[in-house]
Amino acid sequence: xxxxxxxxxxxxxxxxxxxxxxxxxxxxxxxxxxxxxxxxxxxxxxxxxxxxxxxxxxxxxxxxxxxxxxxxxxxxxxxxxxxxxxxxxxxxxxxxxxxxxxxxxxxxxxxxxxxxxxxxxxxxxxxxxxxxxxxxxxxxxxxxxxxxxxxxxxxxxxxxxxxxxxxxxxxxxxxxxxxxxxxxxxxxxxxxxxxxxxxxxxxxxxxxxxxxxxxxxxxxxxxxxxxxxxxxxxxxxxxxxxxxxxxxxxxxxxxxxxxxxxxxxxxxxxxxxxxxxxxxxxxxxxxxxxxxxxxxxxxxxxxxxxxxxxxxxxxxxxxxxxxxxxxxxxxxxxxxxxxxxxxxxxxxxxxxxxxxxxxxxxxxxxxxxxxxxxxxxxxxxxxxxxxxxxxxxxxxxxxxxxxxxxxxxxxxxxxxxxxxxxxxxxxxxxxxxxxxxxxxxxxxxxxxxxxxxxxxxxxxxx
Amino acid sequence: xxxxxxxxxxxxxxxxxxxxxxxxxxxxxxxxxxxxxxxxxxxxxxxxxxxxxxxxxxxxxxxxxxxxxxxxxxxxxxxxxxxxxxxxxxxxxxxxxxxxxxxxxxxxxxxxxxxxxxxxxxxxxxxxxxxxxxxxxxxxxxxxxxxxxxxxxxxxxxxxxxxxxxxxxxxxxxxxxxxxxxxxxxxxxxxxxxxxxxxxxxxxxxxxxxxxxxxxxxxxxxxxxxxxxxxxxxxxxxxxxxxxxxxxxxxxxxxxxxxxxxxxxxxxxxxxxxxxxxxxxxxxxxxxxxxxxxxxxxxxxxxxxxxxxxxxxxxxxxxxxxxxxxxxxxxxxxxxxxxxxxxxxxxxxxxxxxxxxxxxxxxxxxxxxxxxxxxxxxxxxxxxxxxxxxxxxxxxxxxxxxxxxxxxxxxxxxxxxxxxxxxxxxxxxxxxxxxxxxxxxxxxxxxxxxxxxxxxxxxxxxxxxxxxxxxxxxxxxxxxxxxxxxxxxxxxxxxxxxxxxxxxxxxxxxxxxxxxxxxxx
Numbered sequence: 002x003x004x005x006x007x008x009x010x011x012x013x014x015x016x017x018x019x020x021x022x023x024x025x026x027x028x029x030x031x032x033x034x035x036x037x038x039x040x041x042x043x044x045x046x047x048x049x050x051x052x053x054x055x056x057x058x059x060x061x062x063x064x065x066x067x068x069x070x071x072x073x074x075x076x077x078x079x080x081x082x083x084x085x086x087x088x089x090x091x092x093x094x095x096x097x098x099x100x101x102x103x104x105x106x107x108x109x110x111x112x113x114x115x116x117x118x119x120x121x122x123x124x125x126x127x128x129x130x131x132x133x134x135x136x137x138x139x140x141x142x143x144x145x146x147x148x149x150x151x152x153x154x155x156x157x158x159x160x161x162x163x164x165x166x167x168x169x170x171x172x173x174x175x176x177x178x179x180x181x182x183x184x185x186x187x188x189x190x191x192x193x194x195x196x197x198x199x200x201x202x203x204x205x206x207x208x209x210x211x212x213x214x215x216x217x218x219x220x221x222x223x224x225x226x227x228x229x230x231x232x233x234x235x236x237x238x239x240x241x242x243x244x245x246x247x248x249x250x251x252x253x254x255x256x257x258x259x260x261x262x263x264x265x266x267x268x269x270x271x272x273x274x275x276x277x278x279x280x281x282x283x284x285x286x287x288x289x290x291x292x293x294x295x296x297x298x299x300x301x302x303x304x305x306x307x308x309x310x311x312x313x314x315x316x317x318x319x320x321x322x323x324x325x326x327x328x329x330x331x332x333x334x335x336x337x338x339x340x341x342x343x344x345x346x347x348x349x350x351x352x353x354x355x356x357x358x359x360x361x362x363x364x365x366x367x368x369x370x371x372x373x374x375x376x377x378x379x380x381x382x383x384x385x386x387x388x389x390x391x392x393x394x395x396x397x398x399x400x401x402x403x404x405x406x407x408x409x410x411x412x413x414x415x416x417x418x419x420x421x422x423x424x425x426x427x428x429x430x431x432x433x434x435x436x437x438x439x440x441x442x443x444x445x446x447x448x449x450x451x452x453x454x455x456x457x458x459x460x461x462x463x
Numbered sequence: 464x465x466x467x468x469x470x471x472x473x474x475x476x477x478x479x480x481x482x483x484x485x486x487x488x489x490x491x492x493x494x495x496x497x498x499x500x501x502x503x504x505x506x507x508x509x510x511x512x513x514x515x516x517x518x519x520x521x522x523x524x525x526x527x528x529x530x531x532x533x534x535x536x537x538x539x540x541x542x543x544x545x546x547x548x549x550x551x552x553x554x555x556x557x558x559x560x561x562x563x564x565x566x567x568x569x570x571x572x573x574x575x576x577x578x579x580x581x582x583x584x585x586x587x588x589x590x591x592x593x594x595x596x597x598x599x600x601x602x603x604x605x606x607x608x609x610x611x612x613x614x615x616x617x618x619x620x621x622x623x624x625x626x627x628x629x630x631x632x633x634x635x636x637x638x639x640x641x642x643x644x645x646x647x648x649x650x651x652x653x654x655x656x657x658x659x660x661x662x663x664x665x666x667x668x669x670x671x672x673x674x675x676x677x678x679x680x681x682x683x684x685x686x687x688x689x690x691x692x693x694x695x696x697x698x699x700x701x702x703x704x705x706x707x708x709x710x711x712x713x714x715x716x717x718x719x720x721x722x723x724x725x726x727x728x729x730x731x732x733x734x735x736x737x738x739x740x741x742x743x744x745x746x747x748x749x750x751x752x753x754x755x756x757x758x759x760x761x762x763x764x765x766x767x768x769x770x771x772x773x774x775x776x777x778x779x780x781x782x783x784x785x786x787x788x789x790x791x792x793x794x795x796x797x798x799x800x801x802x803x804x805x806x807x808x809x810x811x812x813x814x815x816x817x818x819x820x821x822x823x824x825x826x827x828x829x830x831x832x833x834x835x836x837x838x839x840x841x842x843x844x845x846x847x848x849x850x851x852x853x854x855x856x857x858x859x860x861x862x863x864x865x866x867x868x869x870x871x872x873x874x875x876x877x878x879x880x881x882x883x884x885x886x887x888x889x890x891x892x893x894x895x896x897x898x899x900x901x902x903x904x905x906x907x908x909x910x911x912x913x914x915x916x917x918x919x920x921x922x923x924x925x926x927x928x929x930x931x932x933x934x935x936x937x938x939x940x941x942x943x944x945x946x947x948x949x950x951x952x953x954x955x956x957x958x959x960x961x962x963x964x965x966x967x968x969x970x971x972x973x974x975x976x977x978x979x980x981x982x983x984x
Contacts, residue, residue, distance in 0.1 A: 013581035014536055014562040015588060021537030039505060043601055043633030045512030049541035055870040056545070061877075063850065068502035068510070074605065074634040085505030091474035092506070092851055105535050106601035106634060109570060144535035145565050145602060215921035217878040218854065348566075378588060399544060402558040 004361040006353055006371045015378035016399065018320050018346025021144035024050045025152025026102045028180060029160060031062045032204025032223030033230070035097040039085045041067045041078070041114060042104030046144075056419035058209050060221040065089055067107075074106060079117045086121055086137065090130055097227060100138045100156070108143035115139045136227065138163045148347035150245050150322055153180050157203065158249040164230035167258055174284055175236040175260070176200040177250055179243025179267070180322055180416060181430065183210040188428035189242075189268075195293050196278065198285050201229050201236060203247070210426055234258045238284040242277070242430070243267050243324035244355065266357070267324040268430045269438070270332025271301065277431075293432070300432040300439075304336065307443035310463070313337035315392040315446070318380055320344035320400060321415035325429070327357045329395055329414065329438075330369075336439060339367055341391060342383065344375035377403060384409070393442065410449035412442050466494060467843060471851035475503055481846040483835070491835050496846040498828040501637050507850040509824050509871060512633030515542050516642025516825070518598040520723060522629060523560075524674045524700040525707070526550035529585050529592050531561035533578055533610055534600030538562070538633070547887040548674050550701045551681065551968055555592075561585050565602055573606060578613050586624060594704040596627045604632035625704070627654055638825035638847075640722070640800065647726035650698075650707065655731070660709030664693035665977050666761040669713040669731070672724030673744075675700025677891030678964035682898055683719075683744050685967050686754060690766040691975035698724055711735045715760055717742050722801035722830055744894035745802075745902075746809030747775060747782065774896040782813060782896075784954040785903035788940040790815030792910055795860060796838070797848065797867040798885035800826045804833035806866070811839065814903050819860045822848045850874065863910050879918045881909035890961075897959050904957040911936035 023040055027050050030038035040047045047066040054062050067081040082101055089096060101114045118137045126135055140159045142152045157177065176193070178186060186207045193200045205224040212219060233239075233254060239262040241251035251262040263284070268277040274297075278289050317333050317340045319326045330340040345352055352358060352373050361369060372379050381403045383389035394404045394411040398420045404411035418424040427441075428434035451457045465486065468479040480497045502508045511519075514532075519542040523530050532539040539562035550556060563581040565574050582595065597610050614626040631645040668687065673680045680700040687694055695713045696706035710716075716728045716739045728739040740760060742753035751771045758767030794816050796803050803821040810816045818838035822845040823830050835844050843856055853871060857878055864881045865872070872882035883889050883905055893902040909915075913934040920927070941949050948954065960966070 011584045011588075012564070012577050013531075013584050014539070014564040015585065016543075016558075016560060017536045017540040017562055017564075019536065020540040021535050024537065024541075037507075043512040043514070044502065044508070044510045044638070045515045045538070045541065045633045048509065048511040049515070049545065052545055052868075052870050053541065055873050059873060061870050061873040063507060065505045065507050066502075067504045068508065068637075069634050070501055070637060071634055074601070074632070081504045084503070088475055088503055088505035092471055104601070105537075105565075105570075106605060106632075109602060109605040143567070143570075144537045145567050145570050148536070211877075213877060213879065213918050215919070215924075219877045220874075382588065399540075402554075406558075 002362055003365045003367055004369045004371065006358060006362070006373065008348070009372055009374045009376065009379055014376040016376055016381070018344060018375060018377060018399070019148035019150060020050070020053070021105070021149060022142035022147050022152030022155070023102050023104050023144060024053070025149040025154070025180075026100065026140050026142045026156035027064050028054070028149070029153050029156035029204065030064065030100050030102070032206050032225055033098055033160065034222060034224050034226050035095050036099070037063050037065055037089055037093060037096050038100040038102050039065045039067055039082065039089065040102045040104060041082055041107045041112065042069055043106060044068050046104045053417055057417040058221065058425055060209060060211060062221055069106060074110060077110060077112055078107060079112050079114075082112075082114065082117050083121060083125065087125060087129070090133070090135065097134050098136045098138070100140045100160070102140045102142055102156070104142070105144035108141065114141070134227075136163065147349065150180070150347060151349065153246050154249050157247055158253050160230060161203070161233050161250045162253055162257070164227060165234035165254065165258065166231045167234045168232070169235060170237060171201070171232050171235040173199045173201045173232070173236050174281070175203065175233050175239040175251075175254065177203045177239065177241040177247030179241070179246035179324055181206075182425040182428070183207045184426045184428040185430045185434065188431040188433045191433070192274075192278065192293070192431050193281070195290055195296070196281050196285070196287050198281055198287055201232055203229070203233070203250070205229070234260070236260055238262065240277075240280055240284065241265070245323050245349065265324075267328035269325070269328030270335055270435050271297065271304070271432065272335055273328060273331060274431050274435065297432050300436040303436045304439040307439055308336045311443050311446060312439070314339060316341045316390060317393045317395060318342040318344070318391045320346065320375065320377065320380060320396040323349070323352065325415050327355070329429070330361070331357065332435065332438065341369055342380065342389065343369065343371045344377070344379055345371065345373045346375050348374040381407070393446065408453070410445045412445050469852045469855050471855050475506065477503065478852075482852075483844050485835055485838065485840055485842045485844065487840050491832050495828055495835070496831050496844055498823070498826060498831055498846045499637055499640060500847075502847060508847055509849065509868070510638040510847060511825070513631050513635035513639060513642035513645065514538055514598060514600055514633040516639025517629050517631035517646040518542055518642070519546065520639060520674070521643060521646045521699055522596050522598060523556050524548040524550075525596065525702050525704055526552050526556050527592070527594060528556065528704050529559070529561055529589060529595040530556060530598070531563065531581065531585060531595060532598045532600055533563045533565070533574065533603040533608065535565050535602055536562045538600045547677050547891070548700055549678055549964075550675065559589070570602065570606055573608060574603060575608050575613055578608065578610065579617065582613070582617050582626070586621070593624045594626075595624065596629060599628075599630040599632050601633045604630065627704075640825040640827065643723040644726050647724060648730065651727050651730045651734075654708045656708070656711045658705050658708035660695055660706065660712050662693065662712065663977070664691055664975070666690070666692040666763065667695050667713050668692055668715045668717045668757070669696050669698060669710050670694050671698040671716050671718045671728055672720035673697055673700050674720075676886070677888050677893075679744065679892045679894040679898070681964050681967050682892050682895035685970065686770055686895070687757075688972045689770055690754070690758060690763060691973070692757070692761070698727060711737070713737055715740055715757070717757060719744060720801050722826055743805055745805050746813050746899055747779065747896060748812065749809055750894075750896065750899070751775070778896040778900050780953050780955055781900045781957050782903055784956055785900070785907050786813060786815045787944060787948045787954065788907060789903065789910070791817055792863040793817050793819045793860065795820040795857065795862040795865040795867070797822045797853070797865055797871065799824050799868070801830055802885055804830060804837055807834055807837035813899070814906065816906070818842055819862055820845065820856055822846070824848065854878070864906060879915065881912060881915055883909055892964065897963055900957050901959065901963070907940065908936060911939045913939065
């Protein structure tokens with residue numbers, strides 16, 4: 002067997018790949034319109050996550066804190082939640098949805114956020130805000146469980162299970178995108194539109210890339226509405242593109258409302274996009290149109306230009322969100338590259354049962370190592386001290402020094418990317434994403450060739 | 464000086480006493496905003512936590528140290544690569560961060576054993592690193608792990624390593640400020656006096672409350688070295704762990720950021736009798752008088768004067784070029800803790816800028832006191848600001864630029880107010896004479912951006928000018944300038960390098976003989 006899946010041997014983390022669960026819940030929350038989450042914990046749990054989002058998107062998003070101080074940590078801090086809900090409702094008249102997102106501190110002290118929601122629903126809301134539509138949703142995301150990825154998965158499911166309500170069939174599909182960028186949503190919606198498929202996209206975050214308008218004061222937020230969330234129960238099917246970021250929700254909708262579901266594949270690369278379109282077609286009965294055959298052809302044409310000449314046999318290390326990493330690895334293989342190291346940054350026990358990973362184990366014909374519960378030291382240590390050679394790194398900005406210090410070209414993908422401009426605007430999914438990835442990888446390699454004077458002359462006649 | 468209640472905060476009237484408007488002829492005796500009180504939950508305050516105040520602000524700028532947080536990964540991840548404290552040892556403290564990665568079973572059964580394993584692993588991964596700081600987080604505080612005991616155990620087993628423990632969980636206090644205090648005192652109690660430093664000069668200082676943002680510390684260090692002053696330690700930017708253990712041997716504590724680091728100075732005064740001298744590296748006048756004060760303490764005034772004369776001659780014409788173009792521009796000076804009073808008056812005096820508002824996220828009343836007394840009449844002062852109040856303030860005050868943090872800066876961008884990063888700077892360093900010119904240059908480039916001007920145009924309503932193919936900053940800034948200023952042969956734009964720090968790192972300094980040596984000769 003050429004592919005090995007190993008768990009990181011060290012106990013601790015040196016240079017983490019992920020942050021903790023509450024961040025994932027916060028990322029889901031900003032995808033919803035008229036929603037401001039309250040993170041129940043210390044103020045840093047919000048302040049830094051808001052900073053992280055603003056580093057990545059160069060935008061500011063609204064998330065509140067219950068500002069737990071010392072007394073709350075000792076005596077319980079549910080009064081802070083009550084006050085936070087009231088203050089938020091008073092000052093933000095349009096807010097309808099308020100997830101109460103727990104953290105390590107408030108889970109350890111055992112604050113009953115479910116109980117406080119019941120209390121607020123029985124007292125504050127009817128007494129002070131009669132007639133106002135307000136949804137308080139407890140979301141348990143202790144930081145000592147899982148990672149930002151599981152936090153996202155869990156929060157999406159909590160939102161959907163709170164709202165989903167059986168009504169008339171809407172003839173739409175639920176498309177659960179997973180943790181993606183605005184550019185990905187644009188690309189996915191384009192494919193849906195070409196397929197003439199009506200979809201409820203969770204979450205509708207294209208507007209995270211928001212404009213600077215003459216009217217001023219444009220706050221970035223998602224566009225998924227309460228109605229959209231309610232309507233998830235009435236779809237003809239659910240496609241969750243990412244197993245670990247939305248898979249739970251697809252399963253929930255199937256179990257609760259008998260909505261057929263397909264989980265995956267993450268439509269990264271030509272092959273996965275083909276499968277996605279086939280799934281769409283089977284679920285809706287709509288044929289794949291000529292326009293997409295052509296679009297696929299343009300992507301193939303572009304990718305062909307760079308694969309066997311430049312990308313073939315290049316060794317790649319990939320880290321980040323698991324579905325992204327696996328999807329990228331699959332596409333790299335199709336482009337004749339050799340992903341040699343995949344780093345999955347949390348201890349999710351299900352990775353070993355992932356059919357895509359099992360396929361790597363079964364069919365690969367060169368050595369690939371997959372590390373679970375990984376950190377970025379797993380990459381750097383192998384390069385610096387264990388003689389691992391890689392030609393390219395695919396990952397987010399937190400690994401930038403590993404690439405720089407070891408003179409390895411790096412393409413920024415995933416979250417967060419803060420050291421390159423506008424990357425959230427470009428898709429990695431669909432044919433457009435495949436083309437962008439191939440060309441960006443190639444261009445990054447070209448710059449590296451020129452910078453290192455490494456056969457740079459071959460580009461003269463290309 | 465009336466308190467100011469924002470419209471958006473009418474529903475939380477307790478906010479009224481957190482804002483004041485400085486009326487004509489008024490000083491701070493008539494009203495002072497409340498400060499450093501518990502945050503109102505749900506207000507979208509901009510405050511951080513006491514963990515970040517300790518670890519991120521003060522601990523991690525120390526350069527030759529493994530910085531480990533005992534808790535789940537989030538605290539570590541979130542405070543990693545979100546600041547610009549560089550160092551002259553290839554930025555080890557920026558590149559590497561360590562989390563013990565506390566999981567559910569650790570919460571239930573305790574995490575001391577895994578902490579110990581973590582420490583051993585980290586030293587093994589970086590065999591040349593012999594110093595470590597460990598920061599408590601909310602989770603490890605609540606389960607009651609005794610980090611100090613584990614650190615002692617390790618130090619006993621590994622005599623060549625030294626570990627500092629900081630118990631400052633995120634919930635400890637209304638803001639990051641609680642953490643500043645805790646780490647100051649903890650360092651004092653655990654580490655000061657445990658190393659005897661080598662004294663190489665007659666004039667020995669600790670440089671305190673300086674975090675080497677984009678090289679500030681290295682700029683100031685250059686001045687002290689040129690004066691023949693030995694910097695025993697810097698607390699903490701570009702600072703070395705072992706140097707900071709020898710703080711007790713300095714003759715003087717030179718204090719920059721009083722908000723975050725006055726505590727250790729006060730302790731050093733009480734315990735070791737070392738006097739504290741507050742200085743200011745921002746702005747020509749404050750910096751010059753700071754250098755004079757330090758020199759006067761040691762009786763080496765001539766050395767300071769030489770630097771002041773040289774630097775002023777080199778950089779003043781460039782500062783004045785910007786001053787002529789920034790006069791009466793309105794700024795909201797919205798930093799974190801102490802820069803409101805470091806910058807308020809000197810921005811006005813030396814760049815001609817009017818301060819229309821000051822705020823402080825984690826400052827105390829004494830910071831407000833200084834800030835308000837130094838800003839212009841009519842200025843709005845806000846304690847513990849929040850998102851809606853900031854928006855309201857920007858709409859009413861219509862500033863030309865705001866100096867604030869990264870994320871609030873994105874809010875400002877949307878209402879088309881240019882922003883500069885007050886915490887991490889745009890193109891710093893901003894300390895020192897050259898640094899201050901770089902700051903002026905950054906403000907100028909922010910305000911007179913042609914793109915900024917285009918963002919004010921509504922193409923659906925306004926007349927679209929079609930006779931202009933481009934504009935430069937200077938075309939915008941010089942419209943109403945007199946010919947005398949415009950054509951001045953003295954004034955000039957900034958002429959320094961993109962990176963003004965690199966050159967300082969291998970600079971050779973004049974040798975001053977110590978009294979002992981010169982007497983022997």
